[in-house]
Amino acid sequence: MTxxxxxxxxxxxxxxEFELDRKDMVxxxxxxEDLGLDSLDTVDMVIVLEGAFAFKIREEEAVRAIRxxxxxxxxxxxxxxxxx
Amino acid sequence: xxxxxxxxxxxxxxxxxxxLLMNLWAYPLLVFLTLAGVLFFPxxxxxxxxxxxxxxxxxxxxxxxxxxxxxxxxxxxxVRFERQQMELLEVGKPYLFVINHLSFFDTFCxxxxxxxxxxxxxxxxxxxxxxxxxxMYLARYLDVENGSWDDSLASSKETFATAGSVLxxxxxxxxxxxxxxxxxxxxxxxxxxxxxxxxxxxxxxTDQLLPPGRxxxxxxxxxxxxLEPIDTAKFAVEGGHMQLRRLVKGKIEKNLAEMxxxxx
Numbered sequence: 001m002t003x004x005x006x007x008x009x010x011x012x013x014x015x016x017e018f019e020l021d022r023k024d025m026v027x028x029x030x031x032x033e034d035l036g037l038d039s040l041d042t043v044d045m046v047i048v049l050e051g052a053f054a055f056k057i058r059e060e061e062a063v064r065a066i067r068x069x070x071x072x073x074x075x076x077x078x079x080x081x082x083x084x
Numbered sequence: 085x086x087x088x089x090x091x092x093x094x095x096x097x098x099x100x101x102x103x104l105l106m107n108l109w110a111y112p113l114l115v116f117l118t119l120a121g122v123l124f125f126p127x128x129x130x131x132x133x134x135x136x137x138x139x140x141x142x143x144x145x146x147x148x149x150x151x152x153x154x155x156x157x158x159x160x161x162x163v164r165f166e167r168q169q170m171e172l173l174e175v176g177k178p179y180l181f182v183i184n185h186l187s188f189f190d191t192f193c194x195x196x197x198x199x200x201x202x203x204x205x206x207x208x209x210x211x212x213x214x215x216x217x218x219x220m221y222l223a224r225y226l227d228v229e230n231g232s233w234d235d236s237l238a239s240s241k242e243t244f245a246t247a248g249s250v251l252x253x254x255x256x257x258x259x260x261x262x263x264x265x266x267x268x269x270x271x272x273x274x275x276x277x278x279x280x281x282x283x284x285x286x287x288x289x290t291d292q293l294l295p296p297g298r299x300x301x302x303x304x305x306x307x308x309x310x311l312e313p314i315d316t317a318k319f320a321v322e323g324g325h326m327q328l329r330r331l332v333k334g335k336i337e338k339n340l341a342e343m344x345x346x347x348x
Contacts (some may be wrong), residue, residue, distance in 0.1 A: 011287060017088045017326065019266035040269050 006053075006080055007073050014072075016044065035069070041072040042066070054072035055079055098303045107160040107300050113158050118215060121223040125219070135145065142248060145201050148317060152195025162301075163293060167196050168309035168343075173282075175199055178244040179283045180275040182267075185258045185335055186289035194251065196308045197285075201248040205271065207256070226250070228270055240274045243331040246335050250274070254329070264340065268332045272325040279320070281313040282292045284332050286339045307343050311335055 003004070011025050020035055032038045038061070046058050053076060057063055062075055097140055098106075125147060132143040173179070183190065191204060207227035211217050224243065226236050240250045247307060252271030260267055275282045290307035319328040 036266075038171065038268060038270075038271065044323075044326055051323070066218055 001080065002070065003077060006077055008075055009052055010072055011069075015047050017044065017048045025069055027068070027073060029069045030067055031069060031072070032067070045072075049076060053080060093326055100340065101299055102162070102303050106294065107139040108305055110301055111161060114155065117151065117154055117158060121147070121237055122215060123212055136296060140222055140299065141203070141243075142201055142246065143225040144219055145203065145248070148219060148223055149202075150197050151201035152192050155192045156195055162303040163194060163289075164305040165193075166307040168307060170310055172310045173198060176247050178247050178280050179249040180240070180271055180278070180280050181249060181283050181285055182254050182271050182332055182336075183251065183285035183287055184264055184340060185255050186262065186287060187258060187296070188259075188292050189293055190253070190290050191288055193287060193306060193308055194288060197310075199249060201244045201246075203239070203248060203250050205240075205252045228252075233270070233273075236270065237274055241278050244278050244280050247313065254333075257262070259291070260296055262291045262295075264333070264337055267329050269325055269329055272319075272329045272332070276316045276319050276325045276328060279316060279317055282332060283313045284311040284336050284339075286310070286311065286336050286343055288340060288343045307342060309339055311339060 011022065014020060015022055015025060018035070018037060019039060024035060028055055031042075042063075044084075045053060046063060049072070050056060052077070057075075057079065058074075066072055089249050127142075129143060132146075133137045133140065136143075138146070143266060159165075179199075181202065183194075189208075191225075194202065194204075202227060203224050205228045206220075206257075208229040211225075211227055224239055228236055231239075231282055243250055250271075254267040254271050255265040255267050257265065272282065282289055285305065287308045289304050292304035293306065294301050314322075314328070314332065316328060317327060327332055
């Protein structure tokens, strides 16, 4: 999977699960303030990403530091070996 | 997505005179009803606590339901209320209700339900209305904005344990255009964790009565429909609350479309 495909899968999975408008999903969007997610959504987001990429990330400390959509991109890319 | 505007034959808008009369009637009576409720509450509360031995939260929820019933009666000259499928509810059984949100008066319309023992899960702003705040605390309403998830779950479980119910507005906010918004997971997680059935409710018409941003009430017809309770046992798996949320939203969406068509 290319980097662009990974990002597309992240964005489409989150857009579908949380009914987000794709035009709001710019990399610098804050997932709480701009995309309207809440703390429980963060837990759901982990389930969605685990389902989409077939990995386990719920114990990862880095998940708690996610604030922006690009943080998710970078995190998943690093987990899938697309990003150093 | 539900279209905010009804297609086809649309009921004529209410006349300015009807709107004027309604607001001259409804607002002063609402103030009177609220003041009377505040003044007489201590007497009724004392009677219920010491002679009927009711729990404070359950008693307060009953008083709030009676207040709502009085409001329904008060609004009758200008609003036609319709209840649908109430027979699906078993009085005395705990449920987690979820309902679409159109207006400040949606909560008042919950007095149409045959069940009074309901704790509402709301955002923090209703707790800032000083004339309601004391009652909301006594009734053990949930402040889902400021309270933690653990607090909400613990309080809900206590309510369910005494055969009470909890009601969530899964959209979080009143709809600004009548369309159904995204659903948040909180209520569904609580229902699955507590093992209680979810009952989807659909309300239409309160966005004609008083939508967000408007000050004057309009005469209208309001319908509240109860949908079949959904057993949450099979959703007690990882991500099950998300499946439940999608299922419930689909049912509410479908029924709202039917109900709106019926209002044409």
